[in-house]
Amino acid sequence: MSDKKRIPYLNFIPLLIIAFILYKIINKIDFFLFININLLSILSPVIWAFAIAYLLNSPMSYIERNFKLKRGWSILIIYMFVIGITTIFITIVSPRIINSILDLLKNLPDYIKITDIWITEKITDLKLLDNYGITPYVEDGLNKIIEQVGNYLNSILSAVVSKAINFTSTIFKIILSMIIAVYFLKDKEIFILSLKKVVFALLNKQMAKGVIEFAAELDRLFSQFIIGKFIDSCIIGAMCFIGLLIIKAPYALLLSLIVGIANMIPYFGPFIGAVPAVAITLFDSPIKAIWVLVFIIALQQFDGLFLGPMILGDKVGLSPFWIILAIIIGGGMFGVIGMFLGVPIMAVIKALFDKFINKRLDAQNIRM
Structure with a gap:
């Protein structure tokens, strides 16, 4: 009888073991994070290779389909084009961008000082502030803002330079990724079939x-x-x-690169790109900064009304509300990459959810 009473307590032993293991994992969380980070670092060429193969798959398939070329020749043509563009960027564009960044870093303290003097003079001209004795507070507040903006820009530019320097040390990884990507592209059907087998093996059919x-x-x-x-x-x-060259804005290549990259982010991208472009031009000339702002706004309107719809059409099929929500959630969870990738992911989720809802309504013979 006493044995029967003790046996139920044995059921707690697995729970105690699991609790003990979880306790040890939590205590050694840094160790597991270290393993994960190192594993990601080791596998980074494979991850990059997958990304490269995914981006090159569409043009490769287009060449195969329209020019009736074999897979190997299609890959060779795409790679020759990519290597050519990359070579032009590294040898011609990249040095000019780096020189612009270094020049901006060198001149940034002078730009901040000039802006500080200009603001101080304008505040002094406003006699109304003196009458109420708030000029010192306004000057102090503006000086703090200028100092913070200067430090922020300085940290951003320093980070960009650091990344550019680190980029040169990852050339080997990029070359390795390009080589691995060839095998992803060449045998993509085999990889896709293998993944499908894994999915069907692990999950039920539905x-x-x-x-x-x-x-x-x-x-x-x-x-x-x-x-x-x-x-x-x-x-x-x-x-x-081209527009910044006509305006004669400083660092035209660097600023246009920022605007182009920021434009990848829907809705918020144009504003993100315009802020540094106008701020940097403002240090050189307030009049030019106004022209840059007007030009970028006009350019983004052209993109939103004509160029974007012509190229993209209604690819994602989302209303502005869902796009903004996707950008906010994606940006909050994964930063800039999340802001960009959040839109197509949200589009897929919404499309599948709508399909599920319509199927449920059809099952109940409800028409809405």
Whole structure:
């Protein structure tokens, strides 16, 4: 009888073991994070290779389909084009951008000092502030703002230079990723089939079909949205460069690159790109800064009303509310990358959710 009473307590032993293991994991969380970080670092060439292969898959498929070339020749043509563009960027564009950043870093203290003097003079001219004795408070507040903005810009530019220097040390990883990407592209059907087998092996049939459907829809939207947005941003960046040259704004190449990259982010991108462009030009000339602001606003209106719809159409099928929500959630969770990738992911989730709702309504013979 006493044995029967003791046996139920044995059921707690697995729970105690699990609790003990979890306790040890929590205490050694730094160790597991260290392993994960190192594992990601080791696998980074493979991850980059997958990203490269994914981006090059659409143009490769286009060449295969329209020019009736074999897979190997299609990959060779795409790689020759990419290597050519990369070589031009590294040898011609990149040195000028780095020189612009270094020159801006060197001149930044002078720009801040000039701005400080100009603001102080304008405040002094406003006799009304003196009458109420608030001039010192306004000057102090503005000086703090200028100092903070200067420190912020300085830290950003220093980080950019640091990344540019680190980039040169990752050339080997990039070359390795490009080589691995060839095998992803060459045998993509084999990899896709293997992934499908894994999904069907781990999940039940209905759930596996749902996962594959989600992946297919995500792939369709991603490929259309990313390539379309990339082409759109390249055109906007090129037009911005020409416009800034006409305005004679300083660091035209650097500023147009910032505007082009920021344009990849829907809705908020134009504002993100305009802020540093106007702020940097303001140090050189307030009049030019106004022209730069007007030009970028006009350029973004042209993009939003004509160029964007012409290239992208209605690829994502989301209303402005859902796009803004996707950007906020994506940006809050994953930063700038999340702001960009959040839109197509939200589009897929919404499309599948709408499909599920419509299926449920049809099952109940409800028409709305």
